[in-house]
Amino acid sequence: MAIGKGHHLHLIDGSGFIFRAFHALPPLTRKSDGLPVGAVSGFCNMLFKMLEGNTGHDAPTHLAVIFDHSSKTFRNDIYPQYKAQRPPMPEDLRPQMPLTREATRAFGLCCIEQEGWEADDLIATFACQARDAGARVTIISSDKDLMQLVGDGVEMMDGMKNVTIGPDEVHAKFGVAPNRVIDVQSLAGDSVDNVPGAPGIGIKTAALLINEYGDVETLLERASEIKQPKRRQTLIDNAEQVRISKRLVTLEKNVPVEVSIDAMEVQPLDPEVVLPFLADMEFRTMTTRVAAKLGAAAPTIAEPPPDTSTGAEPDMPAIDHSKYEIVRDAAALQTWIDRVYQRGYVAVDTETTGLDEMRADLVGVCLSVEAGEACYIPLSHVNGTGDLLGGAERCEGQMDFAQALEMLTPMLEDAAILKIMQNAKYDMKIFARLDVTVAPFDDTMLISYAQNAGLHGHGMDALAERYLDHKTIPIKTLIGTGKKQITFDLVKIEDAAPYAAEDADITLRLWTALKPNLVTSRTTNVYETMERPLVPVLAQMERHGVKVDRDHLSRMSNTFAQKMAGLEDEIHTLAGRKFNVGSPKQLGEILFDEMSLEGGKKGKTGAYGTGADILETLAAQGNDLPARVLDWRQLSKLKSTYTDALQEHIHPETGRVHTSYSIAGANTGRLASTDPNLQNIPVRTEEGRRIREAFIAEEGNVLVSLDYSQIELRILAHIAEIESLKQAFRDGHDIHAMTASEMFGVPLDEMTSDVRRQAKAINFGVIYGISAFGLANNLRIPREDAKAFIDRYFERFPGIRKYMDDIVAFAKEHKRVDTLFGRRIHTPEIGAAGPRAGFANRAAINAPIQGTAADIIRRAMIRVPAAMEAAKLPGRMLLQVHDELLFEVPKEAADDLIGTVRQVMENAHMPAVALDVPLIVEGGTGANWAEAH
DNA sequence: AGAGTCACG
DNA sequence: GACGTACGTGACTCTG
Numbered sequence: 001m002a003i004g005k006g007h008h009l010h011l012i013d014g015s016g017f018i019f020r021a022f023h024a025l026p027p028l029t030r031k032s033d034g035l036p037v038g039a040v041s042g043f044c045n046m047l048f049k050m051l052e053g054n055t056g057h058d059a060p061t062h063l064a065v066i067f068d069h070s071s072k073t074f075r076n077d078i079y080p081q082y083k084a085q086r087p088p089m090p091e092d093l094r095p096q097m098p099l100t101r102e103a104t105r106a107f108g109l110c111c112i113e114q115e116g117w118e119a120d121d122l123i124a125t126f127a128c129q130a131r132d133a134g135a136r137v138t139i140i141s142s143d144k145d146l147m148q149l150v151g152d153g154v155e156m157m158d159g160m161k162n163v164t165i166g167p168d169e170v171h172a173k174f175g176v177a178p179n180r181v182i183d184v185q186s187l188a189g190d191s192v193d194n195v196p197g198a199p200g201i202g203i204k205t206a207a208l209l210i211n212e213y214g215d216v217e218t219l220l221e222r223a224s225e226i227k228q229p230k231r232r233q234t235l236i237d238n239a240e241q242v243r244i245s246k247r248l249v250t251l252e253k254n255v256p257v258e259v260s261i262d263a264m265e266v267q268p269l270d271p272e273v274v275l276p277f278l279a280d281m282e283f284r285t286m287t288t289r290v291a292a293k294l295g296a297a298a299p300t301i302a303e304p305p306p307d308t309s310t311g312a313e314p315d316m317p318a319i320d321h322s323k324y325e326i327v328r329d330a331a332a333l334q335t336w337i338d339r340v341y342q343r344g345y346v347a348v349d350t351e352t353t354g355l356d357e358m359r360a361d362l363v364g365v366c367l368s369v370e371a372g373e374a375c376y377i378p379l380s381h382v383n384g385t386g387d388l389l390g391g392a393e394r395c396e397g398q399m400d401f402a403q404a405l406e407m408l409t410p411m412l413e414d415a416a417i418l419k420i421m422q423n424a425k426y427d428m429k430i431f432a433r434l435d436v437t438v439a440p441f442d443d444t445m446l447i448s449y450a451q452n453a454g455l456h457g458h459g460m461d462a463l464a465e466r467y468l469d470h471k472t473i474p475i476k477t478l479i480g481t482g483k484k485q486i487t488f489d490l491v492k493i494e495d496a497a498p499y500a501a502e503d504a505d506i507t508l509r510l511w512t513a514l515k516p517n518l519v520t521s522r523t524t525n526v527y528e529t530m531e532r533p534l535v536p537v538l539a540q541m542e543r544h545g546v547k548v549d550r551d552h553l554s555r556m557s558n559t560f561a562q563k564m565a566g567l568e569d570e571i572h573t574l575a576g577r578k579f580n581v582g583s584p585k586q587l588g589e590i591l592f593d594e595m596s597l598e599g600g601k602k603g604k605t606g607a608y609g610t611g612a613d614i615l616e617t618l619a620a621q622g623n624d625l626p627a628r629v630l631d632w633r634q635l636s637k638l639k640s641t642y643t644d645a646l647q648e649h650i651h652p653e654t655g656r657v658h659t660s661y662s663i664a665g666a667n668t669g670r671l672a673s674t675d676p677n678l679q680n681i682p683v684r685t686e687e688g689r690r691i692r693e694a695f696i697a698e699e700g701n702v703l704v705s706l707d708y709s710q711i712e713l714r715i716l717a718h719i720a721e722i723e724s725l726k727q728a729f730r731d732g733h734d735i736h737a738m739t740a741s742e743m744f745g746v747p748l749d750e751m752t753s754d755v756r757r758q759a760k761a762i763n764f765g766v767i768y769g770i771s772a773f774g775l776a777n778n779l780r781i782p783r784e785d786a787k788a789f790i791d792r793y794f795e796r797f798p799g800i801r802k803y804m805d806d807i808v809a810f811a812k813e814h815k816r817v818d819t820l821f822g823r824r825i826h827t828p829e830i831g832a833a834g835p836r837a838g839f840a841n842r843a844a845i846n847a848p849i850q851g852t853a854a855d856i857i858r859r860a861m862i863r864v865p866a867a868m869e870a871a872k873l874p875g876r877m878l879l880q881v882h883d884e885l886l887f888e889v890p891k892e893a894a895d896d897l898i899g900t901v902r903q904v905m906e907n908a909h910m911p912a913v914a915l916d917v918p919l920i921v922e923g924g925t926g927a928n929w930a931e932a933h
Numbered sequence: 934a935g936a937g938t939c940a941c942g
Numbered sequence: 943g944a945c946g947t948a949c950g951t952g953a954c955t956c957t958g
Binding site (some may be wrong): 201203586645666671765767769770771773777834835838842849854882 | 943
Binding site (some may be wrong): 584585605607609610611612633634637638641642670673677679680681682683684688712850853881882883884 | 935936937938939940941942
């Protein structure tokens with residue numbers, strides 16, 4: 001049938017997609033022979049989603065995948081250097097190119113390439129043909145070279161992110177409409193494709209010129225009218241080069257194509273063709289999914305032989321939910337416990353009524369002793385009667401809760417039985433509330449984190465997909481979402497069991513797969529000394545919580561509310577009308593449209609930026625409205641995030657606030673605090689600091705805060721071996737004043753606070769991977785001045801520059817950096833092209849410093865409980881804030897505690913690492929956190 | 934759900 | 943030579 005109105009043609013940029021998929025997706029290999037297939041897998045997934053119409057867009061009626069042909073094109077005749085400095089194709093990608101073509105055919109789709117033409121030219125040709133025939137066209141690519149085709153029934157879609165690229169997105173990228181993209185590209189050039197353009201002119205300038213002159217030809221003709229002398233000369237000198245560039249970037253829309261677009265009509269998938277292909281690739285999940293969709297039987301995929309080289313990966317059977325057992329009586333449970341004792345280890349997982357370990361109740365327990373062998377022990381399932389007034393009654397077919405616990409406890413506490421959990425802290429806290437102390441244990445989340453931080457997340461779903469090629473049952477299918485969400489105890493036991501037991505099964509499989517790699521990746525020590533032992537320490541801290549004075553918060557809330565109301569009136573008067581002060585969008589319109597203040601649009605969404613820095617600039621120019629909004633925002637933040645939200649977190653029974661620390665959240669080794677985040681309680685402003693007054697000690701107790709002084713700078717001095725910095729720390733000098741003195745030649749006794757402040761900003765900047773732009777922003781000085789500062793700094797401390805170069809080189813070679821204690825932080829983005837390179841370099845510079853500091857405080861925290869016990873100290877460790885520990889202790893023991901814990905903290909690096917600088921810990925005591933800090 | 938904003942080290 | 947930029951987090955609000 002001829003293509004025409006009502007039809008929708010998808011043109012997939014096959015080469016482009018496969019390149020991006022290769023870099024964006026994990027390096028999957030075929031199990032049986034190690035053939036790299038990650039990009040092919042991503043490609044097939046995308047095709048299938050697209051054919052299903054499962055991309056948020058409607059499904060195509062016609063579809064073709066276009067590839068680059070490896071031969072030269074007419075562009076090389078025009079300009080021999082075109083695409084000449086492309087790096088060679090990665091080894092692991094090469095074999096995937098032909099496989100991708102094969103995949104296309106297996107899906108029954110048109111696979112097109114043509115000698116002498118780039119994929120882009122073919123796409124342009126087909127797109128125009130289809131558009132002229134009245135069909136809609138979607139180009140699946142994010143290649144900027146194709147953006148010139150957008151508009152008039154042609155749109156683009158990013159196949160990885162499923163986002164549409166229309167005229168607006170093109171305008172955001174190039175600053176001009178799609179039909180002028182070519183003109184901008186010819187001026188700006190492209191370093192990746194080696195399109196020369198005009199030297200010194202980038203996209204921004206190019207867009208400016210095109211918007212003024214219309215197109216490249218007109219611009220070149222009228223170049224002499226340009227005011228800026230440099231720009232004018234560049235264009236006159238390089239006119240021919242720009243014209244060549246234009247021919248390079250202009251896509252050919254009249255390629256003598258050998259295939260008709262009518263032939264691209266989508267045919268129903270043929271199970272006889274597509275399934276064998278997927279099975280041959282050993283895409284287990286996708287084979288099953290496609291087979292299910294087609295109503296055909298999935299071909300079996302042979303399991304690969306066990307990997308005998310490491311002895312690590314035994315032959316695991318496929319995950320089969322029907323094989324899991326539901327344990328309903330004591331005899332059945334005893335059988336399982338016996339099996340655990342035969343094994344010596346068991347994967348354990350708990351099901352509860354919620355995610356908050358302090359409030360959730362145990363609903364059931366799962367055990368697994370062998371891949372595929374798992375059971376679910378339901379304990380507190382109830383019948384949902386639909387009666388909201390507590391009409392729930394206990395389900396039949398469950399063991400008595402107390403009896404089950406009594407049978408399980410000896411095993412869970414047995415020193416001879418290893419308990420394997422995913423995110424052990426959660427389950428251990430649930431058990432701890434039932435007076436069960438689970439030990440010893442392993443945690444698959446932390447095993448993954450120790451070896452793979454920076455590479456991917458460490459949640460069970462992510463790990464299962466990556467290492468077991470298995471998609472877990474989403475909990476939502478059982479408990480629903482939103483308002484209709486139910487708690488797990490209301491799920492029918494028969495429905496709950498497969499989900500629950502699967503978690504234990506997967507945990508055990510992950511442990512089998514991941515644990516041996518600790519040894520090969522040299523991270524056993526990190527896991528055993530800095531991850532696993534932290535779990536019980538944090539569990540205790542979280543369970544203990546910190547006392548918070550609700551009335552204090554409540555009073556502050558009221559005060560804030562009144563002040564905000566006053567400010568709101570003022571702001572509305574200044575604006576001349578009412579609007580929502582909390583809406584950045586409305587505020588931007590008031591400031592920049594209605595009041596016409598100076599300030600620009602921001603990138604992607606086209607909204608005005610109204611960040612604090614922008615408002616401060618406006619306020620400094622004497623504008624009252626932005627000044628008031630800044631005040632309002634500060635109060636709004638304090639009220640909503642702290643004085644209001646914190647009250648919600650006070651536990652009804654303990655009267656205290658129980659945060660939760662994620663151990664594997666931050667890539668650098670830092671902890672992260674959630675629900676609530678107690679690591680970002682205000683301190684920098686007077687008004688904010690008063691919130692800390694609400695964190696108090698029990699009667700007769702005080703809060704004690706101990707924090708490392710300048711720990712990251714000390715680590716920098718050590719790692720980069722900066723002798724003068726090290727000496728300054730040994731002598732106990734003011735490090736920022738010392739830096740200032742060295743840099744600006746000001747004697748220490750003549751130091752002004754302003755000079756010191758600048759030196760301090762530079763010191764911090766160095767830790768973050770300094771840039772002139774960043775420092776200029778921070779100090780609000782011209783970029784040239786910032787650059788001069790940095791140059792002088794590197795002159796005075798040449799070791800810093802060397803450290804930065806060395807660490808980036810190390811990261812490029814190993815795709816990771818290490819802390820002094822051997823923690824590995826992977827930097828997969830390092831060496832990436834474009835602006836991401838800058839990010840990756842700075843992250844690589846910062847990670848060993850931030851990570852080493854994180855390691856040190858982890859080591860301290862792990863040692864604190866034993867040290868306190870040895871010193872017979874009462875009191876508790878409550879919170880960690882990256883370089884600070886907060887304790888609650890009886891008044892009379894405060895001084896002893898400071899002495900003991902300071903010892904631990906100042907020597908936490910020993911004996912593993914000897915530092916060339918001393919670590920100094922400062923302590924404070926008070927009735928509340930504001931006083932103690 | 935994502936962007937914008939802002940709190941901390 | 944231009945690009946877009948300080949490092950690491952989490953929570954709240956508005957918006958489509």
